[in-house]
Amino acid sequence: MTGTNRSRPGLDQALAAVRAGDTLVVPKLDRLARSVPDARDIGDTLVDRGIRLSLGGSIYDPADPMSKMFFNMLAVFAEFEADLLKMRTREGMAIARSKGRLKGKQPKLSVRQQAELVRMHASGEYSIADLMEVFTVGRATVYRVLDRVKAQQSA
Structure with missing residues (x-):
């Protein structure tokens, strides 16, 4: 602290x-x-x-x-x-x-992995828990990726 x-x-x-x-x-x-x-x-x-x-x-x-x-x-x-x-x-x-050295925390998933996660979720065959397991990330990461894509699509 x-x-x-x-x-x-x-x-x-x-x-x-x-x-x-x-x-x-x-x-x-x-x-x-x-x-x-x-x-x-x-x-x-x-x-x-x-x-x-x-x-x-x-x-x-x-x-x-x-x-x-x-x-x-x-x-x-x-x-x-x-x-x-x-x-x-x-x-x-x-x-x-x-100088480009301070970029903040890097995303856990690459752009390609994020696209695949969104595609798998959109197929309806995978639950959030399945996506968490496949990509070895937490629930928050899955929702963050999905929310980011939703925001980009609505903009």
Whole structure:
């Protein structure tokens, strides 16, 4: 799961497992949250529940102005790093796409196999399950091919 998604199973389990008086140890703030609002929300929730937060060996104390400032600075840098990563990924994908290297997931069936699947289905002799077995693909692939051909014929 991506770090930018707040509903991550590991995070949810960790937050559910800690109780009042416990300390949640996080090596770096960007492992906990990738945005300032998320970090503040998680930090405030932990404090409200009586749970201490250890960031890289330092205990976050919301009553201490220096600790609060340090926490917020870490959150700003975590969000900045996440945004840089997104930007670089998009740029890399755009370059790869322009060079013809990023084509997405290739179809499981060749054009010829798709045509044969459609022909066999149109004959009425083969059920969807039969076509799945003959072409060793899933039900969704069979329906996708049939839907694609239907769309092309109606256009």
